[in-house]
Amino acid sequence: MDLNTLIQMLDATVRLATPLLLACLAGLYSERAGIFDIGLEGKMLAAAFVAAAIASVTGQVYLGLLAGIGASLLLSAIHGVASITFRGNQLISGVAINFLAAGLSVVIAQSWFRQGGRTPQLSGEGRFRSITLPFAESLSGVPVLGPIYAELISGHSILVYVAFLTVPLTWWLLFRTRFGLRLRAVGENPAAVDTAGVSVIGLRFAAVGICGILCGLAGAYLATGLQTSFTKDMTSGRGYIALAALIFAKWRPWHALYACLLFGFLQVIPLRPDLITNTLGLRLNGQLLEALPYILTVVILAGFVGKAIPPRAGGTPYVKER
Amino acid sequence: MTLSTKFLGATAVLALTAGAASADPAVLFDLGGKFDKSFNESAYNGAERWAEEAGTSYADVEIQSDAQREQAIRRFAESGANPIVMAGFSWATALNDVAQDYPDTKFQIIDGVVEQPNVRSVLFAEEQGSYLVGVAAAMASESDTVGFIGGMDIPLIRNFACGYAQGVLSVNPDATVVANMTGTTPAAWNDPVKGSELTLAQIDQGADVVYAAAGGTGVGVLQTAADEDILSIGVDSNQNYMHPGEVLTSMLKRVDNAVYDALTAGTDLETGIHVMDLSNDGVGYALDENNAELITEDMQAALEDAKQQIIDGEVTVVNYNTEETCPALDF
Numbered sequence: 001m002d003l004n005t006l007i008q009m010l011d012a013t014v015r016l017a018t019p020l021l022l023a024c025l026a027g028l029y030s031e032r033a034g035i036f037d038i039g040l041e042g043k044m045l046a047a048a049f050v051a052a053a054i055a056s057v058t059g060q061v062y063l064g065l066l067a068g069i070g071a072s073l074l075l076s077a078i079h080g081v082a083s084i085t086f087r088g089n090q091l092i093s094g095v096a097i098n099f100l101a102a103g104l105s106v107v108i109a110q111s112w113f114r115q116g117g118r119t120p121q122l123s124g125e126g127r128f129r130s131i132t133l134p135f136a137e138s139l140s141g142v143p144v145l146g147p148i149y150a151e152l153i154s155g156h157s158i159l160v161y162v163a164f165l166t167v168p169l170t171w172w173l174l175f176r177t178r179f180g181l182r183l184r185a186v187g188e189n190p191a192a193v194d195t196a197g198v199s200v201i202g203l204r205f206a207a208v209g210i211c212g213i214l215c216g217l218a219g220a221y222l223a224t225g226l227q228t229s230f231t232k233d234m235t236s237g238r239g240y241i242a243l244a245a246l247i248f249a250k251w252r253p254w255h256a257l258y259a260c261l262l263f264g265f266l267q268v269i270p271l272r273p274d275l276i277t278n279t280l281g282l283r284l285n286g287q288l289l290e291a292l293p294y295i296l297t298v299v300i301l302a303g304f305v306g307k308a309i310p311p312r313a314g315g316t317p318y319v320k321e322r
Numbered sequence: 323m324t325l326s327t328k329f330l331g332a333t334a335v336l337a338l339t340a341g342a343a344s345a346d347p348a349v350l351f352d353l354g355g356k357f358d359k360s361f362n363e364s365a366y367n368g369a370e371r372w373a374e375e376a377g378t379s380y381a382d383v384e385i386q387s388d389a390q391r392e393q394a395i396r397r398f399a400e401s402g403a404n405p406i407v408m409a410g411f412s413w414a415t416a417l418n419d420v421a422q423d424y425p426d427t428k429f430q431i432i433d434g435v436v437e438q439p440n441v442r443s444v445l446f447a448e449e450q451g452s453y454l455v456g457v458a459a460a461m462a463s464e465s466d467t468v469g470f471i472g473g474m475d476i477p478l479i480r481n482f483a484c485g486y487a488q489g490v491l492s493v494n495p496d497a498t499v500v501a502n503m504t505g506t507t508p509a510a511w512n513d514p515v516k517g518s519e520l521t522l523a524q525i526d527q528g529a530d531v532v533y534a535a536a537g538g539t540g541v542g543v544l545q546t547a548a549d550e551d552i553l554s555i556g557v558d559s560n561q562n563y564m565h566p567g568e569v570l571t572s573m574l575k576r577v578d579n580a581v582y583d584a585l586t587a588g589t590d591l592e593t594g595i596h597v598m599d600l601s602n603d604g605v606g607y608a609l610d611e612n613n614a615e616l617i618t619e620d621m622q623a624a625l626e627d628a629k630q631q632i633i634d635g636e637v638t639v640v641n642y643n644t645e646e647t648c649p650a651l652d653f
Contacts, residue, residue, distance in 0.1 A: 005526065008522075008523075008526045012519050012522065012523070015519070016515075016519065110357075115357055115359075116355055116356060116357015116358060116359070116363070117355060117357065118357065118359075118538075118541075121545070121564070222515060226515050226518060227514050227515060227518065227541075227542055227545065228545050229514075229541065231512060231514050231538050231541060232355065232512055232538070233509070233512050234512070234513070234514060234515065236509055236512065236513050236515070236516075237509075267516075267519075268519070271502070271516075271519055271520055271523040272523050273502070274500070274527065286475055286503055286506075286653065287475065287506050290475075290503075290505055290506050291506075
């Protein structure tokens with residue numbers, strides 16, 4: 001395997017890891033505040049649909065992005081009202097959101113665009129284009145570092161850079177600010193936060209809101225960055241893989257980045273069966289290659305992570321003592 | 323509940339059963355949905371054409387999961403629909419059970435074989451149509467490397483790949499055919515993101531023409547091919563219009579004709595196995611104003627030549643479904 005092939009594979013890894021990373025960080029905020037969220041998948045799907053629909057109607061991808069975030073926030077609000085205000089079961093609310101998004105997106109798309117639950121193809125200003133970073137052209141001649149900069153780091157859509165910058169931002173917000181301390185506390189011991197005179201409900205809604213924004217970015221990236229239209233069930237389980245990555249990362253931002261890159265890379269391996277044949281010298285069965293990411297996920301989660309302890313108050317609605 | 327609402331309800335139920343008891347034919351679509359721009363949409367177009375010409379209507383359903391198959395067929399059979407046409411090999415198991423319970427109803431399955439006296443099984447010679455687009459791909463390729471992206475890894479799709487590879491090698495024996503399958507579950511028909519990534523991976527390996535036989539996943543393949551300025555080949559329906567000037571051609575599988583013929587025959591539907599191939603225009607390649615500049619005169623002559631040779635039996639295209647091995651491609 002030469003350097004160029006490796007760079008191409010890592011390039012694909014970055015593209016495939018981005019939606020995982022955004023969804024994983026979304027889950028991180030929510031779960032750190034004590035609200036389990038298995039509705040990441042549904043929120044991404046709704047955002048993907050609305051972003052593609054609005055972008056195709058207006059021709060402006062940024063309007064689509066805003067609308068997608070709005071749709072995701074709406075579902076977040078439903079999750080928040082159900083599980084924070086009315087103290088419902090967070091898992092059931094999350095599952096309901098997944099079903100709602102999977103069904104509604106296709107039905108609305110069909111009655112709106114009449115293209116079988118698909119949105120029209122975007123072009124021009126209607127889609128995120130890849131950005132060429134400064135000096136990428138002139139530096140590409142430099143050995144080793146040149147191609148890495150020009151191919152791997154440059155040439156992604158803006159949402160990829162947003163996703164990677166969200167990692168240090170999340171770390172700073174959670175571990176270096178007062179808001180972050182309170183947010184983590186509300187997931188560990190909400191009674192203590194309440195005693196200190198800080199609103200548990202308010203903090204949890206804030207966390208669920210941030211989760212909605214990040215899921216909106218992830219969905220919009222799928223439909224208007226990676227693809228140019230919404231198709232039925234286009235998230236294809238990425239929300240659940242993000243949850244697995246979140247547990248793998250033990251609810252820590254930098255580890256979430258590494259976990260998502262690993263899961264992204266595992267998805268890239270089956271794309272290049274020829275390389276595996278060349279490197280290992282034997283031909284692996286196609287089905288085995290397809291299963292490889294999932295087998296490795298189970299092995300990693302069961303064998304290498306050690307004990308992953310979720311935030312202590314996760315999953316339990318907060319009831320003020322009387 | 324008041325008495326009047328009870329009566330209303332009873333009337334509504336009566337009206338519903340009365341509507342369902344008429345002998346309208348029924349069309350059952352597969353998981354991709356009837357607007358998949360591909361296989362199911364072709365079936366839908368055939369049914370619509372029949373409905374328009376005959377001036378009547380037909381019942382249809384798009385199932386959402388495999389578990390609904392038997393229930394869907396049984397409900398239409400129970401309501402008196404005849405004939406019942408279903409698109410997709412996945413219906414075979416359920417149909418085999420249901421067909422025995424309704425001996426007076428005629429069924430048609432497309433892409434699958436069900437050996438019951440009241441079932442017509444329509445098979446397409448996909449390997450022949452794919453052979454032709456393979457010839458076109460090999461002639462259009464400048465890098466001598468062409469790609470194939472399949473949906474779910476099943477013998478049916480391998481048959482597409484195998485026919486394509488045979489066509490490519492017939493023109494250029496030194497060409498490389500890179501073949502990938504999207505997945506091993508039905509989700510592989512609806513993953514355009516993975517379709518895009520597979521296309522990019524094949525471009526890295528030198529492919530400059532990519533043939534997608536992958537349902538909704540193909541949308542991503544065609545898009546990425548257009549973005550990266552290489553040629554793509556569509557499948558089932560004519561997909562040339564999706565990216566005018568960048569889709570080399572489409573392998574046509576005239577599912578619409580199969581559905582149209584079945585609905586036209588009505589209850590007189592002839593049962594047994596029926597193969598649609600090049601000789602009866604069941605498969606072919608698409609030529610329209612969108613790809614007129616891409617298909618050169620040489621190419622068109624070669625395509626017609628190959629077509630005639632296959633019809634005359636001078637060239638035999640190996641069928642993966644019956645041979646279970648491919649001479650041109652190693653899976």
